[in-house]
Amino acid sequence: MVSCGPTPTLTAPPTETCTPEPISTITPTPGLFGDEVSFEPGTPYAGLAINSGGDVDTEIVTPPRSNRDAFRSGNGQALPSPDHNTVQDYYIQFRVDDDFLYAGSPTTRIVFIIEYLDEGTDTFHIQYDALEGGQYGNGQFKDTAVIHKTGTGQMKTVEIPVCDANFANRDQDSDFRIADAGDGAETIFRVAVRITSYDAEPIEINVDSCGADPFDNLPDSDAIQDCLSQVCSGDTVLFTSGVENPDYQGYMIDKTLFLSYPGLKSDLTFTSTDENNHALLQATADLKGFVVHLWSRSITQNPGLIDNITIEHLSIDGNRAERVCMGDPLPGQERAIGEGENDNWGSWLPECDPENAGDAWCNPGVLYLNGGIDTSDPQQDFAANPDTWSTGIIVQDVFLSNAECGTAFFFSGADFLIDSITVDTAGEHVHVPSCTMTDPDDPVSGWSDGITFLGPSHELTNNLILNPSDIGIVSFGGRDITISGNTIKAEEGNYGMFAGIAMHPNTLGLITGLEVTDNQVINEADHTCGGIHMGINLGVHTWTNGCIGHPTPATYGIAEDCSLSSPAPMGALCSTDTYCRTWGHIPAGGTVTMTGNYVEGAQVAYVISGLDVLGELVIDNNQFADLHLVDWEADTGCVWEPGISDSWGVIPFVAHNPAIPGWVDQRIICAR
Secondary structure, three states: OOOOOOOOOOOOOOOOOOOOOOOOOOOOOOOOEOEEEEEOOOOOOEEEEEOOOOOOOOEEEOOOOOOOOEEEOOOOOOOOOOOOOOOOOOEEEEEEOOOOOEOOEOOOEEEEEEEEEOOOOOEEEEEEOEOOEOOOOEOOOEEOOOEEOOOOOOEEEEEEEEOOEOOOOOOOOOOEEEEOOOOOOOEEEEEEEEEEEOOOOOOEEEHHHHOOOOOOOOEOHHHHHHHHHHOOOOOEEEEOOOOOOOOOOOEEEOOOEEOOOOOOOOOEEEEEOOOOOOEEEEEOOOOOOOOEEOOOOOOOOOHHHOOOEEEEEEEEEOOOOOOOOOOOOOOOOOOOOOOOOOOOOOOOOOOOOHHHOOOHHHOOOOEEEEOOOOOOOOOOOOOOOHHHOOEOOEEEEEEEEEEOOEEEEEEEOEOOEEEOOEEEEEOOOOOOOOOOOOOOOOOOOOOEEEEEEEOOOOEEEOOEEEEEOOEEEEEEEOOOOEEEOOEEEEOOOOOEEEEEEEEEEEEEOEOOOOEEEOOEEEEOOOOOOOEEEEEEEEOHHHEHHHEEEOOOOOOEEEEOOOOOOOOOOOOOEOOOOOEEEEEEEEOOOOEEEEEOOEEEOOOEEEEEEOEEEOOEEEEEOOEEEOOOOOOHHHOOOEEOOOOOOOOOOOEEEEEEOOOOOOOEOOOOEEOO
16 A cells, blocks of 8 residues: 655646555444534634644734634645755645545535635635546545635635535545735634535425525525525426416516536536426526626636536526616727626626626626537537537526626527527617617617527527527537527517527637528517618628638638628638638538528518538528618618618628629628
């Protein structure tokens, strides 16, 4: 048996693999220490011991305005130690009594409870002995989410749940440690480990059990997030149904809900207690950002490990009537942009930097399922690289309403199913100054898509998108996508949109296998104050001519050429360090299919502009009716073809790059 070597540093792996020996051979049993063990300076042993030596020495301090002793980490300083070592100290290390929990028995579901001094704005996290994963792949020294201190000078308590505690003494003869990351010392009053469940199998948890109540009008986010923190991969989260009950208020969401929180989780289901009577998540007037996010970018890394999430039988309302897209313009800005002052852009976590104003992550939208993608892979081979792509996410029978701006629903990853969802009203479309705004607090630029997505092998079927203000369903690229049987409609009133369905592959350029079939795009809106500009648009050149700066390695185009006359790239990839006019690429042997669609009441029914076709376009039986002028010319970001006319007029079929026999060869460009 090999003895355990020195404690690993933050970057260096252990030099040896050690086989730990348990302190006790007694099988842990519930109740021996109760459901919690803890350590606090000056108190009797309670099942949790602190270590010293190497880089885990600490010092006892009594913080000002406190009558409690605490232990403080070294933050890179070599603290005095019983063994007189001079190793720089970064950790506070603990061993859980093996009679409480050993080698995942009697449970793997625990929560770390840390009482700490919120001094400074640095970070800390826990590294623990897990069943698997972690920085060395065998579960040793696995990282939890990062805790950001906020400099209040107060004592705070944080709870960090984990689902895969092993605690077999493998982390330098210990079970876990607090890492101060070398960016500031940590002052800790008390540490506890509490068992959250003895169930070995996946469980159902109703958010009401954590204190949420859909029958009052009080905020529910903290209670719901507490439940979401406790769930483990495989669990089901239930929301109490009631939209058909007159006493039902819905869950009041005043802080964005993060579904995979605080760590990476998969195989989760979020649903209502009655699939025929949805539960409602209702954004409050002060909610910053989206109502629901998949994960937190300030806490979690590598979202490609989040897979197989199902969201069904829920209604989520973004409260467009009370939330605001953009505050007043910042100094030096010509127009307003979301930046967190006098608007609902932002987050309750440190996700959103006002210096990066307009960041789409922070928009006051509705549902944001931004799974992992690999934009460095032009072939989008998610099957061969599962750790970088989120897969298997299903959203069905979900009602999303009243998106303020940005998008009602964004998703990214691979192989998602989006079926039978409804999006009802997103953003503000009205361009004509004399026309009544449908959302009076919005500026003209407060647009919103219905569904925005990215990545390969997605299937969008049987969805209803009502009154999006920008594009009903838009993709920024991906191969083998199916968009079929969907209805996009602008209803009576001053509603309208740029396009019903669009493939704009300016991020993932390979679009072979795309099928756009049997969809309906219908305009019933006012012709002067709204309307649908384009029915279905394939190719990104209608948007800023397809020109972007610093494109991804998976985009196609000719480097440094954003001119209107740049030729098709013939399969060439853009350079990532300059500007590039991007194209949708269909390789030899590949196909893109657009068949059986119907467009009614738009100004231009079908537009193809910016496809690099080495394979085949399959276009057949696309119908139109009652085409007419709409408010397009009031959209000042759109420009007309120089020297031809001051308007595009009404056109059923437009194709430019490539030209198609029988279609009008007309360049159509918008830029905002």
